[in-house]
Amino acid sequence: MQVLVLAAVLGAMVWLVGNVQSNLERQNINSGFGFLSERAGFGINQTLIAYTEDDSFGRVVVVGLLNTLLVSGLGIFFATLLGFSLGVARLSRNWLISKIAMVYIEIFRNVPLLLQIMFWYFGVLRNLPSPRQALSVGDAMFMSNRGIVLPWLEAGAGAMWYGVALLGLAAGFFWLRRRTLKAKLTTGHSTRFWRPLLVLALALFGAAALMAGVPFALDVPQLKGFNFRGGLTVIPEFVALLLALSLYTAAFIAEIVRAGINSVNKGQREAAAALGLPERVALRLVVLPQALRVIIPPLTSQYLNLTKNSSLAVAIAYPDIVSVLAGTTLSQVGQALEIIFVTMMIYLSLSLLTSWAMNRYNQRMAFVGNNT
Amino acid sequence: MQIFRTLCVGFLGLAAANLLAMPSVQAAGKTLEIVQKRGHLKCGVSQGLPGFSTPDNRGKWTGIDVDFCKAIAAAIFNDPSKVKFTPLSAKERFTAIQSGEVDIIARNTTWSMHRDTALGVDFPVINYYDGQGFMVRADLGVTSARELDGATLCTNQGTTTELNAADYFRSNGMQYEIVAFEKADESVAAYNSGRCDAYTTDHSALYAQKLKLSQPKAHIVLPEIISKEPLGPLVRQGDSSWNDLVRWTHYATVAAEEFGVTSKNLAKMKLSSNPSIRRLMGLDGSFGANLGLSKQWAVNIIRSVGNYGEIFERNVGVQTPLGIERGVNALWTKGGLHYAPPIR
Numbered sequence A: 001m002q003v004l005v006l007a008a009v010l011g012a013m014v015w016l017v018g019n020v021q022s023n024l025e026r027q028n029i030n031s032g033f034g035f036l037s038e039r040a041g042f043g044i045n046q047t048l049i050a051y052t053e054d055d056s057f058g059r060v061v062v063v064g065l066l067n068t069l070l071v072s073g074l075g076i077f078f079a080t081l082l083g084f085s086l087g088v089a090r091l092s093r094n095w096l097i098s099k100i101a102m103v104y105i106e107i108f109r110n111v112p113l114l115l116q117i118m119f120w121y122f123g124v125l126r127n128l129p130s131p132r133q134a135l136s137v138g139d140a141m142f143m144s145n146r147g148i149v150l151p152w153l154e155a156g157a158g159a160m161w162y163g164v165a166l167l168g169l170a171a172g173f174f175w176l177r178r179r180t181l182k183a184k185l186t187t188g189h190s191t192r193f194w195r196p197l198l199v200l201a202l203a204l205f206g207a208a209a210l211m212a213g214v215p216f217a218l219d220v221p222q223l224k225g226f227n228f229r230g231g232l233t234v235i236p237e238f239v240a241l242l243l244a245l246s247l248y249t250a251a252f253i254a255e256i257v258r259a260g261i262n263s264v265n266k267g268q269r270e271a272a273a274a275l276g277l278p279e280r281v282a283l284r285l286v287v288l289p290q291a292l293r294v295i296i297p298p299l300t301s302q303y304l305n306l307t308k309n310s311s312l313a314v315a316i317a318y319p320d321i322v323s324v325l326a327g328t329t330l331s332q333v334g335q336a337l338e339i340i341f342v343t344m345m346i347y348l349s350l351s352l353l354t355s356w357a358m359n360r361y362n363q364r365m366a367f368v369g370n371n372t
Numbered sequence B: 001m002q003i004f005r006t007l008c009v010g011f012l013g014l015a016a017a018n019l020l021a022m023p024s025v026q027a028a029g030k031t032l033e034i035v036q037k038r039g040h041l042k043c044g045v046s047q048g049l050p051g052f053s054t055p056d057n058r059g060k061w062t063g064i065d066v067d068f069c070k071a072i073a074a075a076i077f078n079d080p081s082k083v084k085f086t087p088l089s090a091k092e093r094f095t096a097i098q099s100g101e102v103d104i105i106a107r108n109t110t111w112s113m114h115r116d117t118a119l120g121v122d123f124p125v126i127n128y129y130d131g132q133g134f135m136v137r138a139d140l141g142v143t144s145a146r147e148l149d150g151a152t153l154c155t156n157q158g159t160t161t162e163l164n165a166a167d168y169f170r171s172n173g174m175q176y177e178i179v180a181f182e183k184a185d186e187s188v189a190a191y192n193s194g195r196c197d198a199y200t201t202d203h204s205a206l207y208a209q210k211l212k213l214s215q216p217k218a219h220i221v222l223p224e225i226i227s228k229e230p231l232g233p234l235v236r237q238g239d240s241s242w243n244d245l246v247r248w249t250h251y252a253t254v255a256a257e258e259f260g261v262t263s264k265n266l267a268k269m270k271l272s273s274n275p276s277i278r279r280l281m282g283l284d285g286s287f288g289a290n291l292g293l294s295k296q297w298a299v300n301i302i303r304s305v306g307n308y309g310e311i312f313e314r315n316v317g318v319q320t321p322l323g324i325e326r327g328v329n330a331l332w333t334k335g336g337l338h339y340a341p342p343i344r
């Protein structure tokens, strides 16, 4: 039966594609994906990979996607951090803390996100001074209505060795952590963790320095002409969008966390207290792990929402995938069908990927939870 | 099951695409008939560009582009009010005409080869000769676009403006940062608040947008014109009679100016013995009928919106807040570029 349905759907799709194509041809509208290899010809003001006007529309897609991933990834990180803190604070026995958390949640949850984005962009960041009057921190970091400019490390040849050293250090970190955990579980004693890690770091970076010297130059921004040159610029569109997405989503996450914690049987807390665990430790080791099972599914949909909401970027000219692909590219190329299709597929893949990762995590949590 | 979900989304998308690509195909060749049957013209305009298309304080649309659509309604219905205006952003406009949402777009749109040949649209005529320029704060101390190296530019997404700026800065070996907004009002607001050093768009629009700034006098338009922006209406490709009607609606206003026919002197001009004027007024020949219109088609246009000179002066001319000189938009007989082929 399912095979039949699948065949029917696929057949209908093939027919539809053919139909659309012949209609477009009759209307003399270009079709197909050939445009992806054509020269884009327009500039983008935040690119995580090298990009110039001479690059192709295909590269524009990657640039836009990375910008979406950057703002969503960081947004998810900050929203989670803030959301969990607020959720816990909301249940605090301290009246003031719990009320502050409540007021925050009610405000940020109930003001439309687009308004919040506009507020941060037009209401707050526009009030920063012009570059010539920029606020500066030690003449190295500057804040103006053009964004935040930071000193940046310019990596030269040989910087790769430092990357290798960093990877080695990460591997060492995980290996050491595993070892200490294992030792704790089997012998009950803790083994050394920080000291061997430090030794490893020194050894690795020492080796890198021997191999490559110091291939880094500090690039300090300087005011030249209209604006700062050099350093790393964080554009205000990014700051406004990240702030709005994180603060807005945090309010929802806080409520999810609160509900999750409330769902944990009161007896668990009391048992932890009876064992003499301090309240903080009980929260971290007893309550939260169990609450997570309730928290993760709605949390996942908040992550998905945040990613999709990042497309509101268009309103303030942050060059995310919707802005550069379904916006600029669409109107320069004109092939609405293909471009909207690609955009939809990108969001669909992002959503499926996030759901998949969160489901895996949830399964693990559920497993751990059942065992305790 | 996830594969099913993916398939379904794709399927729905395709079905929608199919619908989108359908109505205009059916409409091909019969736009005039459809408009007549519907009883009004559907005209795509900007979201608010003073002088070209903008709602006034009573919500009535005014501007050169608005008058263009009114002229067509006058030619078809002898009633310039039979138009429904649809505001479109720069990036929405081509999809709107392709999908049949509107019959014509008169939205300060540049006629370029790519748009003409790849988007399934036609540009019947040019109703305003423009070029791209820059506006900066006067206290920036910049007097030429060549001094803009390293500047940040605010502009609209999906415009020729974005591409021209890229070409200009590159070919002059200058650096720039572009901040491209979807809506014109947002890019003007961002420029106004100091996000950008310069605002760049069509010269005419610079004058129009300048009026929206908090202190218009504190800003200057730089002298350079870095591109050709022939602005004109566009229609769906494949209906040449509709294309003709749109083209000759414009030429009727240009010819009228050339012959001195205005909205005020129509009665007198009807008595003229000048054969050119007699043909324009529908007294000789069957020009209206060939367009599928009445004999009076041009008279109806001129009575409703005036000749090209009247339209220009009323909307963007020196007496208006925009204060734009005729310049290249004068008649060919006065050193400009507006030149109507003979009506004969």
Ligand SMILES: N[C@@H](CCC(=O)N[C@@H](CS)C(=O)NCC(=O)O)C(=O)O
Pocket: B046, B047, B048, B049, B088, B089, B090, B108, B109, B110, B111, B156, B158, B159, B160, B161, B182, B183, B184, B185, B201, B202, B205, B206, B209, B229, B231
């Ligand atoms: N002529 C150019 C630019 C047209 C354009 O969209 N200009 C903007 C900037 S002034 C505009 O009209 N905005 C008014 C609106 O978005 O409604 C083109 O065809 O691409």
